[in-house]
């Protein structure tokens with residue numbers, strides 16, 4: 001991890017039509033860091049990720065990534081500057097094979113993983129490389145959605161509930177993959193309901209409540225925070 005701030009979000013407000021959902025979100029992620037956003041359902045975690053990448057356009061505040069202002073850029077620039085968003089619904093194209101899905105997004109930098117490296121990290125995707133997207137299990141879809149971003153050479157992954165609905169053994173596998181990516185220097189911002197999973201991989205945490213970041217702390221402070229987290233999140 002370095003001291004350089006890669007992603008900086010300041011006073012972010014966001015709306016779905018007339019519904020004001022985010023009320024001044026502040027957060028930052030340093031290069032090489034894994035940060036988890038915790039919070040109960042409906043508190044604005046997904047909306048924060050969607051606002052950062054620009055899928056949600058009705059927003060104010062400042063969002064900068066690696067020194068580039070993202071606020072006034074078109075959506076496709078987000079990927080080009082090096083942010084890979086893996087949404088909760090994963091977005092696998094059902095009529096395409098695993099390998100076709102993998103090759104779909106354009107490469108944005110030459111620091112991305114090769115297809116061979118990706119298959120080493122995800123041997124099950126190699127086995128299933130000719131299978132159609134629809135034939136994949138939830139865990140395989142999640143792995144493919146992550147793998148697809150790694151090939152492009154993004155500097156940072158934004159993951160929305162990567163373990164949702166997956167069996168414990170697959171959750172463990174995804175945890176191992178994220179540890180490998182961390183060791184390679186990947187920067188990760190994660191929204192996660194599975195607190196046990198998050199507490200094993202995150203370096204730092206934010207807590208969201210009613211469209212605001214209400215707390216932020218390092219892994220070392222986690223034991224002292226447990227009682228509050230128990231009250232706020234029920235963990």
Ligand SMILES: Nc1ncnc2c1ncn2[C@@H]1O[C@H](COP(=O)(O)OP(=O)(O)OP(=O)(O)O)[C@@H](O)[C@H]1O
Nearest residue numbers: 016017019021039040041042043044045046047048
């Ligand atoms: N497409 C939408 N249109 C209108 N309101 C929405 C839309 N998506 C989410 N919301 C509302 O925005 C608020 C924040 O939702 P968001 O999905 O960001 O919460 P979350 O913290 O990610 O929780 P969850 O785990 O339930 O996704 C909720 O009140 C939700 O009802």
